[in-house]
Amino acid sequence: MSVILLGTPAIGVAQSGIGAVGVTGQGGTKSGYSRTPSLEGPSGVTTQLSEDDAIQGGLLSPDGTLAAFDPWYAFKRRLNEDYGLQFSISLQSLYQSADETLTGISDAAATRSQIQGAWTLFDRGGSNPGKLTFRIRNRESWNGELAPSRLAYQFGSVVNSGTGFSDAGWDLTELAWRQSFQGGRLRAIGGVISAISWYNTTAMSSSLMGFQNTGMQSSLSKASPGRGLGFGFGYEFTPNTVMVAGVHDANGTATRSPFDTIEHGEHFYSAEFRYLPNGLRKQMWDAVKLQVWYQDALDEKGLDAANGVALQAGYLFDDRWYPFAFGGWSDGDASIFEHDLVAGLGVKLDTRRRASNDMFGIAAGWGSPASDALQDQYTAEMFYRLQLLSSFAITPSVQVVRNPAANPGTDQVVLSGLRTRIQF
Template sequence: MMKRSVQVCCRSQPGRSLVLVGLLATALTLPVMAQAQQSSNQPSTYAGYKTNTGGLEGPEGVTEQLSVDDIAVPGVLSFPKIDGFFKPWFDWKKRLNERTGLKLQLSYQTLFQRTNQDVPYQDAFGGRWQIQGSWELLNRGGRNPGKLTFRIENRYLLQNGIPPSQLGYQFGSVAPTGTGFSDFGTALTELAWRQELMGGKLKFIVGKISAISWYNVLALSSSMRGFQNTAMQSSLSKPAPGRGIGFGFGYEFNPHFVMVAGIHDANAKTAENPFDTIGEKEFYKSVELRYYPTTPDRWRWDQVRLQVWHQDALVAKGTPASKGVTFAASRLFDEKWYPFVLAGLSDGNASVFKKDIVAGLGMGLNTRHRAAQDVLGLAVGWGDPSSDLLQEQTTAELFYRFQLVEHLAITPSVQYVRNPAGNPNRDSALVFGLRARITY
């Protein structure tokens, strides 16, 4: 199941009918995601990339996506000639990695969402392509390798109106319904050095990095493979600065106990120059203790996390200093059932919620037509907003992810928002979504 600022605006605004045709064409013809699947043996891969072991980040991290998206996953439909057409590309990627230590991955994803509410924009349609990689430049193949990781993204509109990341705000939700699908154009969203020491027991990263994907996340927290609503991916009782300059490290006390800590620019904006805000010297600091109850190779699924964080006062924004704690726990049973819980508590100065809790279940569905498993995810969350002027909000999401063809995954979903926090005049709202992801 689960095992397995340089900025240039670029927006496309075709007519709605052409957009829908385009989405269907994308879903049927372009190569997406290799579904995460893990076993005690190295799974079959396209370019021979090894499984990421003991990563500091969650499923949105560069090294994790390089690993997971390279796992070979058969689709519902099979087109051997098309698959054969792309084989030289993957063979070239394998040779490039073997000769130089450079791993590359390209992906393209779209998300269409529609709400049943009578609001100015009922539809939202966005696209996102990205190029990312990892270049092992120090001690390649040795005990303590060092590597440069990078990601370049382009996020844009696929129709007139708003991107999916803004749809929820139309009816008063305080949590985005389309995480990761904004319209900031083209940006360098990661450039960092990662280093292992002490045979991998100590790892650190420094550069332009994410402060969100590190802490209080689970195997289904990916906006491209898992839940789409931000409230289902992680506790919103913690701050959410953009990708900016930061430093973090992880230390493995033993195979079951790990500590991860970091300091990040609290004013960072993902698509802007990170040096524009670091001079404010206002930081988000975090320490997270992780317990892996089973074997090290199951770190993605079998885990308990406890995070303590503090954020400096943000003078320009008028945000007082803030602090809080989050909790996350998950376990994979029988390689099929994946229950999880997320929770958080804070003083509410720097976060969407001052307290929240999410419970969910992932299910791997056996399929007769292929060896891979489809994934069904269901989660329900409650949050008490930081502002006393807003009402408590309950959010739920159901999605079904299946591999249509090799390299292409399709995910229909539905979200339900009860008592949208920012709109006391609405009792509830529904959001229907369709996501397509291509990887190669």
């Protein structure tokens, strides 16, 4: 089982509150979804719902969304107002190419489609709402190509260069009940949930909108179980101090039934303490996080018990400049790295014609593998997310891997990539 402590959540405030035509011009949103605070990282269901509903200016639609889509957003608005149901649909693709591999396979491509939502069924409009959240996705390699999630292993890297883009097919990655208490100061969650998206994340950790390389999203010195059954709670001690914690099925994975893996009775335990200098409304950006974790021995995988700590810090300056850093230490072989350290910078870019969701990101890091048979690996990534339309973005990127951990015969590999995302 999994447990996650959730305080009163919040999302980042770097946004463009531009108006638009028709129904979409109401309150800077397309369907009227409120920007509900969330302590989950940028990949969380409730975070993505509100972020995707915010009106953004695109290069080809500087005033916001196109009027042709107003009936669709009006329909979503009615569902929310009448029944408390919010949802979004998105389609993503990723192509990557490496300049050198051990296997001769240098290209990878995949698509990812998903539907996610939140249905408030208890105390809608009140101070202690209860809601059902869900996410269903389909991931397929493109035209027989290798999936990007496996490309890095073709040249000896131990870190996934195409996070989120595998060929796993259909899976249910979240089905959970979220309940608020004490006016939102205490919150609980239970169901099929992520074991890692709550901890040690930055505002740029989303594989759909931020960095693609797993090592640039969060410290890989911690164990990283997949999605499984979970139950949790959280608490806001003060407006500036929050704890997020959990107990997770250490064998959880989106590709297997959570009822099968939970039977092993092996768990991942985590607690993260956060200092939020500017409160919950900016917690996605302005935060210092200290995570401590422990994982039981995994009999089937032959892994001994392991433990470690991870630290993350970031701050948004002038609603534009976002420097961040994270790293960690672990004891045992349950994680990819025994020690790692990553630093990066995000820059929110407006243009003269529009307030936009464009973002430039760059990060670099070092990792010392938990296995003595592997060498230290250095990784860097740079991307630019260009918002073409309010609901459509393209993201070219470059990754550089120095000294691939499992390939001492290669000094450097360069990967180029192009990601697309449309959501409605």
